Amino acid sequence: MKICIFGAGAVGGHMAIRLARGGGDVSVVMRGENLAAVRERGLELRAKGAEPFRVSLPATDKPETLGPQDVVVISVKYRALAAALKAIDPLIGPDTQIVSAMNGMPWWFAEGLPIAEDEALSALLDPGGAFGRTVPSERWTACVVTSGNMVSEPGVITNTTPDKNRLRLGTSSGSFHPLIAEFVAIAKTGGYDAEIVDDIRHQIWSKLLINAGISSVATVCEKTVAEICQNPRTRALSIGVIEEIMALGRAIGLPVDxxxxxxxxxxxxxxxxxxFLQDLRAGRPLEIENGILALVEMAKSSGVDTPRLEAVAAVMAARSQASVLD
Ligand SMILES: NC(=O)C1=CN([C@@H]2O[C@H](COP(=O)(O)OP(=O)(O)OC[C@H]3O[C@@H](n4cnc5c(N)ncnc54)[C@H](OP(=O)(O)O)[C@@H]3O)[C@@H](O)[C@H]2O)C=CC1
Ligand SMILES: CC(C)(CO)C(=O)C(=O)O
Known part of the structure; x- marks a missing residue:
């Protein structure tokens, strides 16, 4: 199976290595010093308690040199998505499936939920309607990645949660293409706990509890997840935000256990x-639009009180380089 990872940074680099190990014919689109390192030495995965693992694979910043793929994985940050959707054009054949390994809500997330029509929410999830226009949702499989990773040096991925390398894949309609089943089998052989699910919105919501409830608190405090959970005050704040998002979920038909x-x-x-914190440290904007800000918008239009979430979102937005509050 031909798989191209578009944006082989922390998550995409990790996926590229495991999918190659699982038998996929994997190539990567990346750029800059990361690309130079991978061309020279291959892509390496490091994790506590495991031997480093290195693969050599085709790496390029010119997707048109790779040709049509069976699956294209998009693993870029939200603000890079519009450009990525244009750039993947030469990788798309008649049956190509797109797997998004991104955090947050895809543009179709609110469809069918009991939420009032909300322009501000649409602008956050699908600015100008561009995503929905570019990719038919039946070709788009959301992949919820529960796995912590970072590019620790060019060409090297450090997996910070080796016991939590989980992928959950699903589509807006609940049905999926046979290529996705093949992709999941390769991911499993490569060492992921991977499954297709029929309730992808619930999985995305559960992941938002982590990103908005824990990661954002860790980011505004500039601490690791462990440090936030070990401090009773910041842990209480995280728990409060998680409880608010769970209450919002119950109000809009997304109860999670x-x-x-x-x-x-x-x-x-x-x-x-x-x-988020990797981006903050690198002086990049924070990926808040389709996650934490969209949650705040949903809470407002649903009449659910989320004061802690709103406070954390305001600080995240203020800390993001290109402030979305302007
Ligand atoms: N890191 C983590 O632990 C987790 C992250 N996620 C999610 O995964 C997604 C990806 O995040 P992450 O891997 O951390 O991000 P990274 O920034 O590490 O990786 C994204 C990579 O894509 C590259 N890229 C973006 N646009 C292009 C382009 N047009 N051409 C070539 N390369 C491009 C970036 O290059 P450049 O740096 O030059 O822009 C970067 O190397 C996000 O949605 C994130 O929230 C999900 C679970 C865990
Ligand atoms: C916290 C984590 C690893 C949760 O899987 C994550 O999604 C992130 O760092 O963005």
Whole structure:
């Protein structure tokens, strides 16, 4: 199976290595010093307690040199998505499936939910309607990635949660293309706990509890996830935000069975530098539009009170380089 990872940074680089190990014919689109390192030495995965693992694979910043693929994985940050959707054009054949390994809500997330028509929410999830126009949703499989990673040096991915390398894949309609089943089999052989699910919105919502409830608090405090969960005050804030998002979920038909105490248990929290904080440290804008800001908007239009979430979102937005509050 021909798989191209578009944006082989922390998550995409990790996926490229495991999918290649699982038997996929994998290529990567990347750029800059990361690309130079991968061309020279291959892509390496490091994780505590495991031998480093390195693969050599075709790496380019010119997708048109790779030709049509069976599956294209998009693993860029939200603000790079519009450009990525244009750039993947030469990788798309008649049956190509797109798998999004991105955090947050895809543009179709609110469709069918009992939420009032909300322009501000649409502008956050699908600015100008561009995503919905470019990709038919039946070709788009959302992949919820529960796995902490960072590019620790060019061409090297450090996996900070080796016991939580989980992928959950699903579509807006609940049905899926046979290529996705093949993709999941390769991911499993490569070492992921991977599954197709029929309730992808619930999975996305559960992941938002982590990103908006824990990662954002860790980011505004510039701490690891473990540090936030080990400090009773910041842990209480995280639990409060998670509970508010769970209440919002119940109000809009997305109840999830989560235990905020267990999610923030100090003894199991990983020493992960969240991908938000990786961006903050690198002076990049924070990926807040289709996650934390969209949640605030949903809460407003549904009449659900989320004061802690709003406060954390305001600080995240203020800390993001290109402020979305302007
Ligand atoms: N890191 C983590 O632990 C987790 C992240 N996620 C999600 O995964 C997604 C990806 O995040 P993450 O891997 O951390 O991000 P990274 O920034 O590490 O990786 C994205 C990569 O895509 C590259 N890229 C973007 N646009 C292009 C382009 N047009 N051409 C070539 N390369 C491009 C970037 O290059 P450049 O740096 O030059 O822009 C970067 O190397 C996000 O939605 C994130 O929220 C989900 C779970 C965990
Ligand atoms: C915290 C984590 C690893 C959760 O899987 C994440 O999604 C991120 O860092 O963006």
């Amino acid at each position: 989560a235990d905020p105490e267990a999610m923030t248990a100090p003894e199991t929290a990983p020493p992960h530098v969240t991908s």
